[in-house]
Amino acid sequence: MRDVASEAGVGVKTVSRVVNGEPDVAESTRHRVRAAIARLDYRPDDSARGLRNGQIASIGLVLDDATDPFSAQLVAAIQAEAQLHGMLALSGSCNEDPDSERELSLALCARRVRGLVVVPAPGARHDYLSPYLAEGLPVVFVDRPPVALAADTVLTDxxxxxxxxxxxxxxxxxxxxxxxxxxxxxxxxxxxxxxxxxxxxxxxxxxxxxxxxxxxxxxxxxxxxxxxxxxxxxxxxxxxxxxxxxxxxxxxxxxxxxxxxxxxxxxxxxxxxxxxxxxxxxxxxPGSLGETAARLLFQRLFGDRSPAQRVELATRxxxxxxxxxxxxxxxxxxxxxxxx
Structure with missing residues (x-):
């Protein structure tokens, strides 16, 4: 944040206000700060505050429709696998909207989740996650494959x-x-x-x-x-x-x-x-889909650097x-x- 402040020629507090969407910042200043953020590829670390209260590690889960019974079984399986590794699964629904999916995924990344499981929204592109994959964040897609991104995928046949x-x-x-x-x-x-x-x-x-x-x-x-x-x-x-x-x-x-x-x-x-x-x-x-996706995610967390996998599970x-x-x-x- 200090780097952004220096680049934009403002104080750190001003950068904080812009990042948090607070009022009382001139539009020209807000534009200058956002331009500096883009040039420096700055991404907030929302988990920093959690270091003070002992927040445990977590993985993120982005659903397309949380009201679907399919999603409930998927979440339960992923949460069970995360708990085996001492982690929480933070989940949210994008309601099948590509923009909401992107915002939710990036919000979870900003909290520095250890990994991300995504059920893609129809019509979404996923190259927005490329910087995070390059940094080593494991991302697994479930039920539908990613678009414009090479990442692990678990599907039903x-x-x-x-x-x-x-x-x-x-x-x-x-x-x-x-x-x-x-x-x-x-x-x-x-x-x-x-x-x-x-x-x-x-x-x-x-x-x-x-x-x-x-x-x-x-x-x-x-x-x-x-x-x-x-x-x-x-x-x-x-x-x-x-x-x-x-x-x-x-x-x-x-x-x-x-x-x-x-x-x-x-x-x-x-x-x-x-x-x-x-x-x-x-x-x-759905349980097997979630379990397979979570296990693949934790394999990546434990150091698996093999090429992206595509797993298809049979129906009955x-x-x-x-x-x-x-x-x-x-x-x-x-x-x-x-x-x-």
Whole structure:
């Protein structure tokens, strides 16, 4: 901070006020200080104050959506691994916003976390972390790979899981299989759509774009999409939903239909076994994703300097009933949502 003050021709206290966003600093002075900060590549060390109160070492965890059950299991696994090494896991959510992801990641770096685990926001670039990687900060990306940065990455085999789901429906006689997924700008959504297409191609079936919907998940859009699917001259006899939020939204919408397609969802979810019939899923393991990411992070902290790794974890099919319904001329049988 003294170096910045000298470069900008101001006092250390003025630099402190600018860094902390305090008022009563002239705009021209604030601009001069920020320019000096940029030239010197100064980054605040928020952990310095913690040295006085015995703050223990920590790692940072950046989530895309803290409300998703997937995130809860991921956090629990990472926290458990951090505790084995006497560290805290400080977590925050960027709510799928690239700018928020960057701000949160840099805020954690400013606190001098020992390592960083990031679930990337859709559309984010990650070269802003390059200076920290160059200084030796281990960074591991989970669920989606980084963009514009070479770093350790732990993923689920989304494409392979989607192929498994569609093959399962094909094995039960379905040929009109609809895809309902998230925005394909999201890595996992694109991979699952790719797997859906690959399985149909493998079976010698054409790709019918009328049976594909890939857009942000909202109850009203899912409901409208399903109504459009079932109004087709040849409605689908089966449905592949490409994440748990889409599956739950689809089940809510399908509760109003007399007959519905067979269904396989990607991601397990609570109460799936209580539906009638219970919901067949291709399950990933958020706990294993978190555990693998944390172990990779601590290997780096313990001195591993090997090239960046990309680890893909397998999925597993859980047949429960909804994915085993045979084709029906009007699109399937009734899936009842139990009252709660």
């Amino acid at each position: 989304s494409r392979g899981g989607a192929i498994t789901a569609v093959r399962h429906l094909l094995a039960h006689g379905h040929r009109r299989i609809a895809f309902l997924g998230d925005d394909v700008r999201i890595h996992t959504a694109a991979e699952r759509l790719s797997g859906y297409r690959a399985a149909l191609h493998e079976a010698g079936l054409p790709i019918d774009t009328d049976l594909i919907a890939a857009r942000p998940v909202r109850d009203e859009t899912v409901s409208a999409t399903l109504a459009a699917f079932m109004a087709l001259p040849e409605p689908p006899t089966a449905l592949f939903t490409a994440n748990n939020r889409t599956t739950v939204a689809a089940l809510r919408a399908l509760a109003g239909f007399d007959t519905v397609p067979a269904l396989v969802g990607f991601d397990d979810f609570q109460l799936a076994e209580l539906m009638s019939p219970p919901v067949t899923v291709v399950a990933q393991d 099919l859980i047949p429960r009933g909804s994915g085993e319904i045979p084709p029906h001329p009007t699109g399937g049988r009734t899936i009842a949502v139990p009252p709660f």
